[in-house]
Every structure is written in C-alpha cells, then in structure tokens.
Amino acid sequence: MKKLIVIMGILVCMLMVGCYVSKAESLEDAYFKIVEKKSNKEEVSEDYLKKLLSGYECEKGEESKVGDLEDGGHIQQPYTFTNDDEKLVLTYLNFDNKETISPLYSKKDEKGETSISYIEGTIGDNGEEDGKGFTFIKSSDDIKLHKEISNKLSGSKGKWNKIYMQIADNIAANKNMDIKEIQSLLGEEYTVEEYESSLQIYVDDANKDSKISLIKYKFENDEETLDIEYIKEGNKIWKVFYNNENSSTTIMTTSNSALLSNKEKLHTGIATYLESADIQKELLGIATK
Known part of the structure; x- marks a missing residue:
C-alpha cells in the first residue's frame, strides 16, 4: 500500500507542470x-x-x-x-x-558580442498572430566568423550577398575597390551622397575632435540594398552595408574603422530574424565557440 502511494505521488508530480x-x-x-x-x-x-x-x-x-x-x-x-x-x-x-x-x-x-531575443506576437485585427520572432545579432572583428554565420542564414541568399562578401573581404584585407568595378559586378545604377562625419582622433592618448568627408554610393533592387562608403580624400573604401528585406530581414555590415581612428579596428555586424529557437541555439554555438 505504501509503495502504491509513493508511485501515485511520483506520477502526479510528473503530470503537474512546475512541480519541480x-x-x-x-x-x-x-x-x-x-x-x-x-x-x-x-x-x-x-x-x-x-x-x-x-x-x-x-x-x-x-x-x-x-x-x-x-x-x-x-x-x-x-x-x-x-x-x-x-x-x-x-x-x-x-x-x-x-x-x-x-x-x-x-x-x-574575445570575438565580440552576441545577443538573441524572443519577441512575442500580438493578435491583429485579422485574428492572426504577427510580430513574433527570434532575433540574432552578432558584432565581431573576425571576418571569417562573419562569413561562416552569413552562410548559415537563409536571409543572406540574395543575389547581392556574394558581392557584399567580396567587398567585405577586400575591406578586411585593406584592399581598395573602385566604385566602377563594384557597379560592373552589380549591374545597377547608383545614387551618391556626400557628407561629413565627426570623429575623435587619439593623439598621445588625448581626444581631438576632427571631421572627415565621406561619400556613400547606394545600390537598390526589389529586395536588397547595398551601401558602399569611401573616404573622400584618397577615394579609399572603408565600409559596406547590406540589407535584404525578404521575410527574414537580414542586415550585414563590415567597416575598417582603423582608417578613421588609430584606436579602432575592423568591425563586422549581422542582425536578422530567425525561424526558431533551435536555429538561435545553433548560431549562438558558432558565434561563441
């Protein structure tokens, strides 16, 4: 009888959510x-x-x-x-x-910072749940890791993704690319914007304010945007930004900030929505291995 009570107690505990x-x-x-x-x-x-x-x-x-x-x-x-x-x-x-x-x-x-989050959906006027998603963000100074994570993302399979990676590789290797060369790869026209950016330059461990002239070239198709930025003086490429606005919305960027400040270095970033927590866990494992 005592054994039966113990067994029944265990079964009840197993069936109760939050028992332990x-x-x-x-x-x-x-x-x-x-x-x-x-x-x-x-x-x-x-x-x-x-x-x-x-x-x-x-x-x-x-x-x-x-x-x-x-x-x-x-x-x-x-x-x-x-x-x-x-x-x-x-x-x-x-x-x-x-x-x-x-x-x-x-x-x-030592490779940077990784973050993941869960956004709970809300019920819209149509009675369907929207706004729900699993996010993944990674910043790093490791271009190989940046490429490895990108290759795992379904949202980075746009026709310009490979070109983004080619430009990113050149930036990481401190190799210049002429905008006409990039245009021939994309096969699209671009718009141009010139602006000044305020910077803090470190000289003898002291901060000094400075300004630098930058030129941004923007390419766009139905789903993708590719921005390439040059330092006007010397026409030196320093940053590329890629956005794929399909269902997963993937954003990637690579910049050689060392060209702007002697205390900065290469920076890469990825932000995207994912389909499940399992994919979050897989990418987190790659990003922090």
Whole structure:
C-alpha cells in the first residue's frame, strides 16, 4: 500500500507542470527554457523565474512608459541578470493590463558580442498572430566568423550577398575597390551622397575632435540594398552595408574603422530574424565557440 502511494505521488508530480523547477545551469540555459515555455503558450510565473534564476545577480531597472497608453503604448520594466560574461534581460511589458515577458540574452568574448531575443506576437485585427520572432545579432572583428554565420542564414541568399562578401573581404584585407568595378559586378545604377562625419582622433592618448568627408554610393533592387562608403580624400573604401528585406530581414555590415581612428579596428555586424529557437541555439554555438 505504501509503495502504491509513493508511485501515485511520483506520477502526479510528473503530470503537474512546475512541480519541480531546478536552477538554470547558465543564463543561456535560462533563456531557452523561458522561450520554450512562451512558445508553447505556457505561463512563465514569478515563482518559476525565482527558482530558475536563484543565485544569479539581478538588477531591477526603472519602470518607464513607451508611447501613449491610450493609443497602443505600454509600460515596461527590465530585470537584468548577470553571470561573468553572460547577461539575461527580462523586460516586463504591460499592454492593456496584460503582462508579458520579453527575454534577451547576450554574451561577450574575445570575438565580440552576441545577443538573441524572443519577441512575442500580438493578435491583429485579422485574428492572426504577427510580430513574433527570434532575433540574432552578432558584432565581431573576425571576418571569417562573419562569413561562416552569413552562410548559415537563409536571409543572406540574395543575389547581392556574394558581392557584399567580396567587398567585405577586400575591406578586411585593406584592399581598395573602385566604385566602377563594384557597379560592373552589380549591374545597377547608383545614387551618391556626400557628407561629413565627426570623429575623435587619439593623439598621445588625448581626444581631438576632427571631421572627415565621406561619400556613400547606394545600390537598390526589389529586395536588397547595398551601401558602399569611401573616404573622400584618397577615394579609399572603408565600409559596406547590406540589407535584404525578404521575410527574414537580414542586415550585414563590415567597416575598417582603423582608417578613421588609430584606436579602432575592423568591425563586422549581422542582425536578422530567425525561424526558431533551435536555429538561435545553433548560431549562438558558432558565434561563441
């Protein structure tokens, strides 16, 4: 009889959601557990979060209002958890007295910073959920890593993506490319914009304000945009920006900031929407390996 009671107790516990919540092994682990519950429309209760994140340092941010509350605005309040090079930000959002949580996880290492987040969809007038998505952002000074991640993205398969990478490779190698050469690769006309940028130049560890003239060439087709920037003096290419506005909306950029400041270096960046948390996890593994 006692054995039967014990077995029944175990079965009941297994069937009850939230019967036992163990502390997350890492803030990355906590992020994906929270996202899994939210994706499955399960409640992410305060009690659940306290158990999941017990022992991690937490800083409560200030409550703020975004927009007009009577016209679609909302109240938000962030809670930031930290653990060495990891950070998890849980932002409580209140829309029409309905609370939800938006999680964002980020990690810094010698290769740069990686962040992922989950945006919960809202029900539109058509009764369908929109605005839902898994985001991925990576900044790095490693052009090989930049290319590896790009090759994994479905949103980077536009016809100009390979040309973007060719230009990025040249910038990383400090090799110049004439705009006419790039135009012949793209087969499109461009628009031109000239502007000045304010910079801080470091001389003997002192900041000195300076201005530099830049020229931006913009190419566009139905889905893609490619911006190439040159330093006017010397006609030296220093930056390329690529945007693919298909369903995943992928943005990539590469710039040799060392040409503008002697304390800067190569910078690459990727921002995109993904289809699932599994793809987030795969890219996070590549970005932080």
